[in-house]
Amino acid sequence: MREKLLRVGTTYLPVRNVDLSSDWYIDKLGAELSYKDEDKAILNFANQSFFLVKSNENQSSNFIDIRGNERFSLTFEVNGLDALEDIHKEFKENEIDVGEIEDRGHSGRNFVFYDLDGNKFDVWSELSPTFKEK
Template sequence: MTEKLLRIGTTYIPVSDVEQASNWYLNKLGAELSYKDEDKAILNFANQSFFLVKSPKNQSSNFHDIHGNERFSITFEVNGLSALKEIHKNFKEKRIRVGEIENRGHSGRNFVFYDLDGNKFDVWSELSPIFTEKTSP
């Protein structure tokens, strides 16, 4: 096989109220709305398309690891520690539920945040070299 997967184009996120959730993503994260109906909203941000899909209450994209720790399924990247600190501060000002900035024993620092439905996301202070290479002028 000579062909390979090239990128992640869309991520699906369960939400209980499409209208309320899409407004949260637009206002809190600066997403752009592409499409919305009663069952889904298509948003663009962080160089990707996100589908907010109407789902039963108390459902999220989170999962538990072998040790019982709740995990996120998505890590967003920012360009450096100062950018991480700034977005962390900005999220707190916007009253987004955020965790503390952490040292997890690898390069960079991280923090987690949650949307209205409890979907847990991670933010990392290191941009991947491939993304940096492709987006540099």
């Protein structure tokens, strides 16, 4: 069977304050704003669109796995360990809540970070082969 789904185009993230969150993503992650109203903001970065959707308190994109660990639902990729170390340092300097760089037993290294609303994200030092080809 041939692949029919070609890419992820949009990710939806719950936020409490659309203005504060969109400013955070623009300032901290270099996102570009393409639309904003009182209920949502549409940002473009990492080769896709992110909708920041106004939500109730204590909402996030995180989930708890079977062992009780909080998990992220999204991993960003950078091109190599040097790039991972550089962005980790930059995030710390920009006062983003970041975890330490980890060896998780597979190729590459990772670290996690959080946005203003506690949405947890992962960053991995390995680019997907398909993306490298492009």
